[in-house]
Amino acid sequence: MTGDLGSENRTPADKAIIRINSLSKNFGTIQAVDGVSLEIQAGEFFALLGPSGCGKTTLLRMLAGLETPSAGSIIIDGEDMSRVPANRRPVNTVFQSYAVFPHLSVLDNVGYGLKVTGIRAVEVRDRAEAALDLVKLEGYGARMPDQLSGGQRQRVALARALIKRPKVLLLDEPLSALDAKLREAMRHELVNLQETVGITFIIVTHDQEEALSMADRIAVMDRGCVRQVAPPAQLYEFPTNRFVADFIGSVNLLEGIVSAVDGAEMTVQAALLAAPLRIVQDKRFVPGTKVWVAIRPEKINMTKLETGPTLRLDDNNQVEGIVEEITYLGDFSIYHVRIADRPEGLVKVAVPNFDRATLRPFIWEDRVILRWNPNSGVVLDS
Amino acid sequence: MKVRDNARRIQPGPLEYTRQAWMRMILLATFVFLYTPIATLVAFSFNDSRRNIVWRGFTTKYYEKALANDGLIEAFVNSLSIAFVSTFISIILGAMTAFMLWRFRFPLKPLYEGAVTLPIVIPEICMGVAMLVFFARIGWPTGLPWPLNLGQIAIAHVSFSFPFVAVVVRARLASFNPEIAEAARDLGAGEWAVMRDAVIPHMRPGLLAGGLLAFTLSLDDFVITFFTSGPESVTFPVKVYSMVRFSVTPEVNAASTVLVVITVTVTALALWIQNKQSSEARG
Numbered sequence: 001m002t003g004d005l006g007s008e009n010r011t012p013a014d015k016a017i018i019r020i021n022s023l024s025k026n027f028g029t030i031q032a033v034d035g036v037s038l039e040i041q042a043g044e045f046f047a048l049l050g051p052s053g054c055g056k057t058t059l060l061r062m063l064a065g066l067e068t069p070s071a072g073s074i075i076i077d078g079e080d081m082s083r084v085p086a087n088r089r090p091v092n093t094v095f096q097s098y099a100v101f102p103h104l105s106v107l108d109n110v111g112y113g114l115k116v117t118g119i120r121a122v123e124v125r126d127r128a129e130a131a132l133d134l135v136k137l138e139g140y141g142a143r144m145p146d147q148l149s150g151g152q153r154q155r156v157a158l159a160r161a162l163i164k165r166p167k168v169l170l171l172d173e174p175l176s177a178l179d180a181k182l183r184e185a186m187r188h189e190l191v192n193l194q195e196t197v198g199i200t201f202i203i204v205t206h207d208q209e210e211a212l213s214m215a216d217r218i219a220v221m222d223r224g225c226v227r228q229v230a231p232p233a234q235l236y237e238f239p240t241n242r243f244v245a246d247f248i249g250s251v252n253l254l255e256g257i258v259s260a261v262d263g264a265e266m267t268v269q270a271a272l273l274a275a276p277l278r279i280v281q282d283k284r285f286v287p288g289t290k291v292w293v294a295i296r297p298e299k300i301n302m303t304k305l306e307t308g309p310t311l312r313l314d315d316n317n318q319v320e321g322i323v324e325e326i327t328y329l330g331d332f333s334i335y336h337v338r339i340a341d342r343p344e345g346l347v348k349v350a351v352p353n354f355d356r357a358t359l360r361p362f363i364w365e366d367r368v369i370l371r372w373n374p375n376s377g378v379v380l381d382s
Numbered sequence: 383m384k385v386r387d388n389a390r391r392i393q394p395g396p397l398e399y400t401r402q403a404w405m406r407m408i409l410l411a412t413f414v415f416l417y418t419p420i421a422t423l424v425a426f427s428f429n430d431s432r433r434n435i436v437w438r439g440f441t442t443k444y445y446e447k448a449l450a451n452d453g454l455i456e457a458f459v460n461s462l463s464i465a466f467v468s469t470f471i472s473i474i475l476g477a478m479t480a481f482m483l484w485r486f487r488f489p490l491k492p493l494y495e496g497a498v499t500l501p502i503v504i505p506e507i508c509m510g511v512a513m514l515v516f517f518a519r520i521g522w523p524t525g526l527p528w529p530l531n532l533g534q535i536a537i538a539h540v541s542f543s544f545p546f547v548a549v550v551v552r553a554r555l556a557s558f559n560p561e562i563a564e565a566a567r568d569l570g571a572g573e574w575a576v577m578r579d580a581v582i583p584h585m586r587p588g589l590l591a592g593g594l595l596a597f598t599l600s601l602d603d604f605v606i607t608f609f610t611s612g613p614e615s616v617t618f619p620v621k622v623y624s625m626v627r628f629s630v631t632p633e634v635n636a637a638s639t640v641l642v643v644i645t646v647t648v649t650a651l652a653l654w655i656q657n658k659q660s661s662e663a664r665g
Contacts (some may be wrong), residue, residue: 064564065566066564087567087569087570091568092568093564095561095564096561097559099561099562099564100560100565100580101565101566103584112566112569112579113569113570114572116566116569116575117570123516160569161568161569162570273535
């Protein structure tokens with residue numbers, strides 16, 4: 001059966017290196033991964049993103065063969081690998097703790113994967129040295145792991161995992177143990193490395209910035225399920241549900257009911273606003289649907305009520321409010337504006353600190369008008 | 383500034399224990415109480431007197447006498463043979479027990495864990511009697527040629543020393559990062575290769591420490607050995623005991639001194655190996 005499946009999957013048009021079919025894993029009564037289906041293309045830099053405990057690491061471990069699926073299947077390069085043990089999968093892993101063998105030198109660490117499969121010592125040495133060059137650790141071969149910094153140890157783990165030329169490289173929170181500056185540098189290096197070696201990378205992370213900056217595509221996970229799979233910009237600008245909209249970046253969610261659909265435009269009556277919202281988007285819902293309008297803080301334009309331009313009464317996407325809280329973040333500030341006298345009546349607005357001045361353009365208790373374009377909001381029904 | 387420096391020198395801080403007179407006194411007293419008997423033992427092995435009470439001058443003749451004592455030498459060789467064999471078996475059994483307790487979950491595991499450590503706490507005399515009854519009950523053959531006649535003692539020694547190895551190795555395994563084993567597996571190692579390349583290297587200091595413990599326990603055990611040894615299989619402590627029954631001659635002192643030297647040497651050697659390994663790992 002697997003043979004037939006294999007030959008079917010190996011058509012030239014098919015570029016998926018990994019197919020995950022309704023994969024589940026439960027530990028006792030806890031459902032860690034719940035019916036996940038994914039396709040990952042060859043040569044892709046793919047990220048599994050989600051809060052801690054969302055099942056992303058369990059999913060990665062199942063791909064590595066370190067956990068056995070409770071249900072579903074994993075097809076790697078056309079072969080069913082669901083029950084194949086870790087040591088016989090064309091997949092290698094960079095572990096969160098790096099798991100560098102403490103009793104082996106750097107060179108022996110890197111060469112381990114080849115040595116254990118019975119490759120001649122001379123070849124192991126040559127390839128290990130080449131792998132060290134690849135991760136910019138030339139000349140470090142004789143060192144012991146505890147003579148290395150955290151960043152260098154991670155490079156050893158990378159070289160060790162890449163030396164067997166796996167079809168897929170799995171990275172479990174690879175940057176979480178590094179300090180902020182090094183983390184940013186490593187992000188670029190990982191992307192460059194992936195382009196150099198051309199191997200499919202699957203990275204697990206809880207850091208959205210990491211996923212957005214590195215990955216070609218991101219799967220956002222929550223409670224064992226994949227909530228959306230999309231390229232970074234699409235994920236940010238066009239989330240398909242409230243979880244993704246809220247998890248990636250910051251968002252204002254306005255609850256409401258679709259009141260009318262007119263061509264490309266939808267009208268939503270939000271509970272907090274007097275005037276209905278007008279939104280232009282491809283996906284439309286029938287009138288009467290309960291929806292949430294998601295608007296990013298940086299897509300809202302804020303002006304003072306006294307000094308701002310006169311209100312355009314035909315524009316529905318505006319609301320009056322009072323500045324309640326200001327969070328200064330250096331490059332920009334977040335203003336919390338109260339638009340309604342209810343707990344959920346606070347809207348976040350991001351304003352870049354364009355002028356180099358300590359004087360704020362807005363202060364507390366300022367009466368302001370918030371405006372946004374019809375194509376700034378996203379209407380979500382879940 | 384200078385005044386304050388002086389003041390600090392006179393009045394030690396609350397944590398500067400080594401600079402407080404009473405602490406130094408306690409330290410000194412501890413050393414005196416611990417080592418005076420051993421020092422006396424060693425000193426009197428060179429005493430030129432048959433009765434070991436008054437110092438009558440220096441001699442090494444009791445060492446020569448001890449070396450010429452065939453019974454003593456035989457007991458000594460027996461003890462070393464038993465110690466080596468029982469240590470070897472204890473390390474293997476102890477490591478396997480520790481690994482099983484660390485790696486697997488199975489029914490009645492707490493009970494098993496308790497049962498394994500029982501020989502550590504059980505009174506030696508009970509263990510000795512139990513061994514005696516056990517070997518008599520199963521009809522263990524007596525009068526076997528050397529070294530098979532030491533089998534009973536070796537088995538008895540293994541049974542009380544392997545739990546020590548197990549406990550030490552188990553403690554060591556607690557600090558093992560399971561991702562190391564997973565990394566080995568991920569890189570293509572089968573179950574055995576994972577053991578050989580990831581788990582055992584981590585266990586090694588525990589194996590060494592446990593083995594050393596087993597070795598010294600076996601070498602100087604008296605009670606259990608006394609119950610399991612026959613007339614043909616006398617160990618060093620049992621032999622010394624039988625010699626002391628007549629009189630404490632410097633010959634006994636000489637023999638005991640040799641035992642002390644061996645024990646200290648083995649311990650120092652093991653510590654040195656362990657240090658060398660850890661400093662090699664550090665560079």
